[in-house]
Amino acid sequence: MLHRPVILRRLLPALLCVLMLCQPALAAGVSYMPGVTAEMSDPAFWSSRQEDPREVILTQEEIQAVNAGIIEKSGTMVMDLKSAPETFNGPAQNEAIRTSATADAQYYSGWTYGADGKKIEWSGFQAMIDNCIDPRATADMPVRYGVAVKRTVLQVFPSDCPLMDDPADPDFDYQSLSAVCVNDPVLIYLTSADGKYYMARSRDCSGWLPVEDVALCADKAEWLSAWDLPSEKLLVVYGNKTYTDTSNTHPETARRMLTQGTALELVEGLEPDQLVNNRSPYHNYVVWLPVRRDDGSYEKQMALIPETAKVNVGYLPLTTENIAKVSLACLGDVYGWGGMLDGEDCSGMVRTVYSCFGLHIGRNGNWQWPADMEKIDMTNMSVEEKRLILDGLPLGAALCFSGHEMIYLGKVDGNYYVVSTVSSIMSPDTGKLLRTRGVMINMLDVKRASGLTWLGALNKAFMPCYAKLEGRTYDFPSLQWYHDGVTWSMANKVLPALDIDGTFGIGRTVSRGELAQAMWNLAGQPAAGAPCDFIDVPEDHSARDAISWAVGAGVMVGAGDGTFAPEAALTRQQAATALLRFARSQGAAVGDGIDLDGFRDAAGVSDYAREAMEWACGQGLIAGSGGYLLPDGTLTREQLATVLLRYSKLSAQ
Numbered sequence: 001m002l003h004r005p006v007i008l009r010r011l012l013p014a015l016l017c018v019l020m021l022c023q024p025a026l027a028a029g030v031s032y033m034p035g036v037t038a039e040m041s042d043p044a045f046w047s048s049r050q051e052d053p054r055e056v057i058l059t060q061e062e063i064q065a066v067n068a069g070i071i072e073k074s075g076t077m078v079m080d081l082k083s084a085p086e087t088f089n090g091p092a093q094n095e096a097i098r099t100s101a102t103a104d105a106q107y108y109s110g111w112t113y114g115a116d117g118k119k120i121e122w123s124g125f126q127a128m129i130d131n132c133i134d135p136r137a138t139a140d141m142p143v144r145y146g147v148a149v150k151r152t153v154l155q156v157f158p159s160d161c162p163l164m165d166d167p168a169d170p171d172f173d174y175q176s177l178s179a180v181c182v183n184d185p186v187l188i189y190l191t192s193a194d195g196k197y198y199m200a201r202s203r204d205c206s207g208w209l210p211v212e213d214v215a216l217c218a219d220k221a222e223w224l225s226a227w228d229l230p231s232e233k234l235l236v237v238y239g240n241k242t243y244t245d246t247s248n249t250h251p252e253t254a255r256r257m258l259t260q261g262t263a264l265e266l267v268e269g270l271e272p273d274q275l276v277n278n279r280s281p282y283h284n285y286v287v288w289l290p291v292r293r294d295d296g297s298y299e300k301q302m303a304l305i306p307e308t309a310k311v312n313v314g315y316l317p318l319t320t321e322n323i324a325k326v327s328l329a330c331l332g333d334v335y336g337w338g339g340m341l342d343g344e345d346c347s348g349m350v351r352t353v354y355s356c357f358g359l360h361i362g363r364n365g366n367w368q369w370p371a372d373m374e375k376i377d378m379t380n381m382s383v384e385e386k387r388l389i390l391d392g393l394p395l396g397a398a399l400c401f402s403g404h405e406m407i408y409l410g411k412v413d414g415n416y417y418v419v420s421t422v423s424s425i426m427s428p429d430t431g432k433l434l435r436t437r438g439v440m441i442n443m444l445d446v447k448r449a450s451g452l453t454w455l456g457a458l459n460k461a462f463m464p465c466y467a468k469l470e471g472r473t474y475d476f477p478s479l480q481w482y483h484d485g486v487t488w489s490m491a492n493k494v495l496p497a498l499d500i501d502g503t504f505g506i507g508r509t510v511s512r513g514e515l516a517q518a519m520w521n522l523a524g525q526p527a528a529g530a531p532c533d534f535i536d537v538p539e540d541h542s543a544r545d546a547i548s549w550a551v552g553a554g555v556m557v558g559a560g561d562g563t564f565a566p567e568a569a570l571t572r573q574q575a576a577t578a579l580l581r582f583a584r585s586q587g588a589a590v591g592d593g594i595d596l597d598g599f600r601d602a603a604g605v606s607d608y609a610r611e612a613m614e615w616a617c618g619q620g621l622i623a624g625s626g627g628y629l630l631p632d633g634t635l636t637r638e639q640l641a642t643v644l645l646r647y648s649k650l651s652a653q
Helices: 004-022 043-047 060-072 090-108 122-131 220-227 320-327 337-342 346-355 383-392 483-491 512-522 544-552 572-585 607-618 637-652
Strands: 144-148 152-155 176-180 185-191 197-201 206-210 214-216 234-237 241-243 257-259 263-266 284-292 298-306 311-313 373-377 398-401 404-412 415-426 433-443 460-467
Touching (some): 060 460, 152 337, 176 337, 185 214, 214 298, 320 404, 346 404, 346 415, 346 460, 483 637, 572 607
Antiparallel strands (some): 144 214, 152 176, 263 284, 284 298, 398 404, 415 433
């Protein structure tokens, strides 16, 4: 019999081998942002934190209703291609495009570079504008119906000249507007003067497409048959990049790249032993792939996609488990401004993720926001309230700030995580601007080039699939009671945040100096009416000017011993007294007060403050709590912000 140490020595290599095989493949040799681990690249890491990750949020029927609502909503820029007019005025379209192209050229002129690395001269822009004009346009032109035969990009101008802001950075081209997947439908209007580009309209964007990237259908019926199909007849790509099979006998469909969000018609009714592209289709999906004939017309041919590809028969069920799976499917992929480099930019990624469920939201964050869905405007919101909002957000919510959009994953160990495709950040290692240009997971403590954290910069949160539908309710976070007061105070710099990231100091007691500062700000920071001789208000005190003004205007007084006590806690009756004096100093009609006898502690109101408390309660500026006034109770910063907002509305009336 072997001794236990011998057995362990013999078993140890095998155990280590098993453990190594169980480790995520991503763990070795892959770098991550600070706080991000290899396990976080696994969708199950995030979906397992959800209460019911497999619960269907919206059915396909509900999603179609949401899509219809998005189309009808002004500002989403999403269009029902099927109901578009079938003819248009060509010359009028020419002139409209000339006007918009000229405006675009004026915008890009002076700071963009061409392929030669030199700034583009106006003559170059003029050539692009001229190429927008279709010399074949007629007054009653038929709309042509096209299908994309390759993954392509809508452009600003019908030209292969790039619009770069850095001649050494060809991976960022302002020509690119929006990605178009294989088999995506487009409406074709004009053709460029040189015949190389079509002016096209996809579901959510307009622009110029290379002619060779589009096949023209014989009629609207053929066009609809390519893509307007029930979910169960489609094969939807939800992975990063999938390729059709290689074939020498059928080069038209071989190695076609299919990006996330592509939806292809499944082939039905194959005969026994029927070959597809010269082989049996075992362990493959068989799909119809659009092909462009030599004359530019449309046809479809069969192609094979391996069973191992990240695809799904029909749009994926809309669950948080699947949202996590789709959102993380492109980790490490390249950032593609406007869909260039076969990638996506930040808002394009959010749009594409939800398209895998059949939900068609706007192309840009500003176009996604108008939809009827659960959303929260976080502009001027305190960091404390933002954290409470994030604590209640579901996986898959979109978070935005000016210039960036991301998908919320969840909270781990007090830190908030998102996934997005990112162009640049401030390096967490060196503090310098870092060109990231890829899809990655990171915490919201990442800093922008300005030094502001992503958390501090957040200004919008919305859930694309939490749509306003009859009979549907969602557990979406609500605003805090102090929201209006704090956001107003921060926006108007009356009681400003304590730091650049927007920490307001929720729950922190207000000092006398802070009240003086707030009223001074509210008055427009007028010049001081008296010198500041208080021994506890040195020249470098942050509220010195405000205190000097408040005392000179008769709004506040000192403590009577040569001090002002700027750091002393402010009581409710002191605040009411100062505010009444402030109102009178501003020439406001103060209005009537109420009898305080209904409050149980009315006797505790000081004589100097009784009139002010009667007025403040009568005007709704201060409310009691459980029948008590609490005159000597302190005020927190959010309470004072709320009182000042109420006062501002009162004074406006």
